[in-house]
Amino acid sequence: MAARRQVTNKLRGQYRKASKADKGEILDRVVATTGMGRSTARRMLTGPRLPDPAEQVDGRTLRPRGFSDDARALLEHVWALMGMPCGKYLVVMCDLWLPLLSAAGDLDKPFATEAALAELKTMSAATVDRYLKPARDRMRIKGISTTKPSPLLRNSIAIRTCADEAPKAPGVIEADTVAHCGPTLIGEFARTLTMTDLVIGWTENASIRNNAAKWITEGIEGTAAAVPVSHGDFRFGLRG
Incomplete structure (x- = not known):
């Protein structure tokens, strides 16, 4: 509707000053551009000017991210090494697992910085489950049926x-x-x-x-x- 209003407002003055033949051509252009019927297009071109559509403004404020990208990548990496546990188990076992993983060389990754490790230790179970949802969805096994009985x-x-x-x-x-x-x-x-x-x-x-x-x-x-x-x-x- 906003695009139709812009087109008709732009061509309204030209349509009123045009000859009968030119009005038909302008009407054809409006119909082809907007997809309106001829009677609707004629009514919008000859009627009172409609206000221009207001610009859509998103007034929502983005909540600042609580954890860095490195911390989220480290979380997914550690979660996979721990056997993909739930958030409550992962949070409790991090203090035990992280030193062992570091000693085994499993944390020799660019994202496994000291800051990322500190962030991981402060994550709550709910935050862990929320951040891991995309990874869980990717790894979820989907069953396949091999039989279609008649x-x-x-x-x-x-x-x-x-x-x-x-x-x-x-x-x-x-x-x-x-x-x-x-x-x-x-x-x-x-x-x-x-x-x-x-x-x-x-x-x-x-x-x-x-x-x-x-x-x-x-x-x-x-x-x-x-x-x-x-x-x-x-x-x-x-x-x-």
Whole structure:
């Protein structure tokens, strides 16, 4: 709206003094520039002058940064070396870890100055968690599903729900696979087959080469033999 007002205010005097043919050309220019309809453009060119749009002024004052860039870089570096702990743990353990990291040569970085170390020791747990949020978001692992079961398969297999009566006798086995694919599904990767008895909680794991029926069958036979009870109800998951 501000751009339309500027254009019409600039061309208003020229439009009023122009001939009928020239007015049509000016009107065409305004319509092409602003995207307004011809009737709206004509009304704004012939009507009273509108006040120029006020300049947008951001009245907010920026809060001064409490810690330097070196201190924030040192915080992320130390956090990674400590195993990515939470802010409360990091603040408490800094006095123990910093001398050890320095002795091991892990703090031989341009940003690990005496001033940055002093700033790091004064950070609160809330400040640490706030500064580390971008790093945590970058390193957060996102799970990947390797199976997309068809509706026909889901509808033809009975799925246990919370409304069903809980099993009382051992032998009810549920199994599923987990793909060790990392962040990509490209290439071949191993899977872990997990079988659990829902009553006694007995769990057996087996590594399989991939999701081929040959390896799934071989893994089920091997793990089922290790379960100390005979399994009467066997359910295989469809996630991995």
